[in-house]
Amino acid sequence: MRASNQLIGFLNFLTFLLSIPILGGGIWLSTRANNTDCLKFLQWPLIIIGAAIMVISLAGIAGSCYGNTFLMYLYLWVMFFVIATLIGFIIFAFAVTDKGSGHHVPNRVYLEYRLGDYSGWLEERVASQSYWAKISSCIRDSKECAKMGRQFGGAPETADLFYLRKLSPIQSGCCKPPTECGYVYANETFWTQGGGLTGTNPDCARWSNDQQQLCYDCDSCKAGVLGSLKKSWRRVSVINIVVLIILVILYVVACAAFRHNRQNDNHEAYGETRMEKSRPSRLQF
Template identity: 75%
Template sequence: MRTSNHLIGVLNFLTFLLSVPILGGGIWLSSRANNTDCLKFLQWPLIIIGVSIMVVSLAGFAGACYRNTFLMRLYLVVMFVVIAVLIGFIIFAYVVTDKGSGRRVMNRAYLEYNLEDYSGWLEERVASDSYWGKIGSCIRDSRVCAKMGRTINGVPETAEMFYVRHLTPIQSGCCKPPAECGYVYQNETVWNLGSGLMGANADCTRWSNDQEQLCYACNSCKAGVLASLKKSWRKVSVINIVVMILLVIVYIVAYAAYRNNKRMDNDEPYGEARMTKSQPSAFHL
């Protein structure tokens, strides 16, 4: 019996440790929301899940140490719900970030992003006027475009140097005009009209050399935010999947140990359940 209690205590401690990567992923998304991605509601589900796992693990640990049956049952029920919610969040994250990717441009190392490549709930939310005003202001305040400037031996980089840079989705979508517009490079955030025809893309007329405007109103900027969110969510989702698998394994072992404890409390021989009804209920903790 003590061995089972010790095992349950160890498993709850492991569960507590597994909550750390989930909580860390939520905090990382929160920092991205404040500085880069600028969408500030997506991190909260992960933070809530991580904190819930920590609290439930402590309850299960206390239940194992003090042989409190109520706390152990509470741990098993709530942890089952938390694991189900985590699985649902992982599926949701992959579904809403399933579509869209950058497009390659001839003679450019960076990718460009088009809003029509994205669709669904996340695209509608980002592109909506009510949200985009806040997101655009956040990107402007983060000064991500102002930080793009580079010098080589004190000399500003040339167009050829800029074209071989690997820009982030937001830098590519928000800080410069689309390549099809035919603008001529002057520096990273100043582009002049070329001698040729301007492209049909509506973003071509939205571009402004005003450093407070740039392409923050462009669809390419919205697409860049979506692409950045996709990269952030996919990184966190990989960690969540690994943690979720480990949580399921720990939960199964903890449930088996709990059942073994209950069997010992009832003085039942191992491998044999005491039947109190001719037709017992299908399942109970």
């Protein structure tokens, strides 16, 4: 096997290894979709891209080991389209999670989330009534709010300690009323009106101490889902960018090695042809 074939095989092996974090990121998003984020279609493009890179790398390894030119051509062309698709996915992920973030409120460590801070395709999809019914049901089934409960010495957590907690976007948006409403803390998911409501936010009237209701119909809950999605996608996108840079470098080196292979083949074929022509012909008797 020529050295360039060995190099191409090694590069394909590295590409195979790089497919693992992409596939792992898609699987991680899938677990988030089932347990926390509750948006169950966003992880599939990443899983498909990771699986495609893995299969193509194996084809490239086979092509380099057995000198199969067709498999090498297939590897290079399909990898080009996969890299282009990964670039598109990264751009899409940053574009749909570009706007919106949590807000600091006085005397609270946790952030609060407002639906008005988000916009675009993802916000419209999450906020749509037909789709939100599925998302809110998923959040309810995930028991995310029930997991907030803490006790110290058999007594519930005090308000002062609760205000110092770092809540997830969904816990902040779905499991408690907005701070501006003026509700009084009893425990993590039970709040009383005290002296009456003080905020004009529509979510103030939507809050319920019913543990099956809470703030699952609130705009703050929808904003919390968007905030959670943004955090998840940004983490995966950073990994994908690093993998993409390495993939592009490996692809360029593989193209150069394959081109060098082709040139060597042409030189060898040309040399054999010249040798055939230079041989003296046998005398015929």
